[in-house]
Amino acid sequence: MLTGRFALLEYDVPGPIVMHERMILDHVESDDYVVCTPDRDLFVEQLTVENSDLRSFRLRPQPHQLPPGVPLGRVYALPAWNAGEIAAIKDEARRLAQAEKAQRGLAQAGGVGPPLGPPVPVATAVLAEAGSGGAGVHQLTPGVPTWVAAEAAGGFFFGQVVDGVQSPAVPLSKAVAATKLYEMGWKLTGPRTAQWCLNYLVVEGLGLEAHHERFRQLCRLDSAAWGVQEHFQLSMMLRQLLQVDCYNGCNSMGIELMFRRLQTMEYAHSEKARESEPRLAGGKLALEEQYVFGSVVRHAGTLMIAPALQSHVKEETEREVLLAKNLRKAKEERELAAKKGGKKKDGKGEDGP
Structure with a gap:
């Protein structure tokens, strides 16, 4: 909304x-x-x-x-x-x-219905759900919006008042005061990037749909380019999962895989964005170099590609290249040794007296 x-x-x-x-x-x-x-x-x-x-x-x-x-x-x-x-x-x-x-036929039958009453404050809703004897309920004042824990986790019990939330308490609103990663036993190589991507989207301040549009503009892509339609569909799926279904995006393997796919497509087109950066920013330095010189952490100025994932891909690629190189050298050594052995058997490779 x-x-x-x-x-x-x-x-x-x-x-x-x-x-x-x-x-x-x-x-x-x-x-x-x-x-x-x-x-x-x-x-x-x-x-x-x-x-x-x-x-x-x-x-x-x-x-x-x-x-x-x-x-x-x-x-x-x-x-x-x-x-x-x-x-x-x-x-x-x-x-x-x-x-x-x-x-549009969305109102009550017979015309527009009466105006809705005031929204139920969060504290009142918690009181009704937890009952009068629930732990922490006595700390709440009916009618006064208050940030409370929605579940028993991370040292909090349901209905407990949560201090330190920066956003003002608004009736029926929700906020995540703190998140924690739990080991889920996933069969997934590399780092978990969903939390990084969510933090990136918060810093960027656009949302998934507008981020997709920004990705297209930065990379100068039309709708027929590889991965663009898939990028949009995955962005819309993530928006529904996170904002409507309220999934915990930091502890869902399916959401992690969706973010991995988005990062793959953005990385595949990242060179197009880098080509236009010097012209946009001025000078011959790339934006990464300018941010490093200025000691600024660059979040909203780049594509959504987690540095930890980039490092993992680089290390795995270098390991595979090194392995292929060693296998190739070993094969060449075996072939050379086989040729030398054949020459000695024929008496052509031995030294004279």
Whole structure:
């Protein structure tokens, strides 16, 4: 769900590149949302790369913060509305969303139903599920959103208040305060990269669908290029598994294999991205060299390829090359020894008296 976020849309039109900011106000269905433009126009728009009107769209990582690679001069940003104006915009967006849902047959029979009541706070939901005698329940205040443990793991029990979460507590929202890798006995060679990839996506701030679009732009690929359609389908599968089904992406072998495949395809096209880097960044140094000189850890500026996986592939490839080289040399030595032995038997290879 993108409600409450701010999107930057690049329309597929000729002329200079302009990123139009949209305030995402309400959800209609699927990828359709009610948005507000800088001119205060409200309408329903499809926020996905499948929208043929868009060349790309990105999300602000935080309000007033631009995603990597988007210069401020190209953004047609929203104005600084006051609290009263924002409240009026949200009220208008709610009515527009209800009318659109009714037109699509998504509302209650007979027209738009009554407005929903206030959401149930997290603390109240935990109280109802755990019961009045559950451990840690006495620490919760009904009606006050509180971060609590959703399961008994990592030294926490269900319903226990979790301190140190940086995000503000919002009713019905979820957050992962800490993760831990467990040995699962997988028959998988090389490092586990899912956690690295998830951290990369958080730093990048785009999400899986927009990351796919960025991968295409960096490598200058069209939809018919090798691996592009598979990259998109795997990205959509991962989005549903992680955001809808709420799988633990750090401890799922299937998700690890999906991330491995995504990294394989991005690595296969990485040379195309490197070829354009000096022209984009200026000078003759690659971006990796510039980041090393500046002592900066480069996350959002590269493709999604875990360094540990690259090192593993390099070591395994070098080992196989060395093995093949040794086998070839051993074969040559055996063939040479066989030739010398044949000459001695014929008396042609012996020294004279």
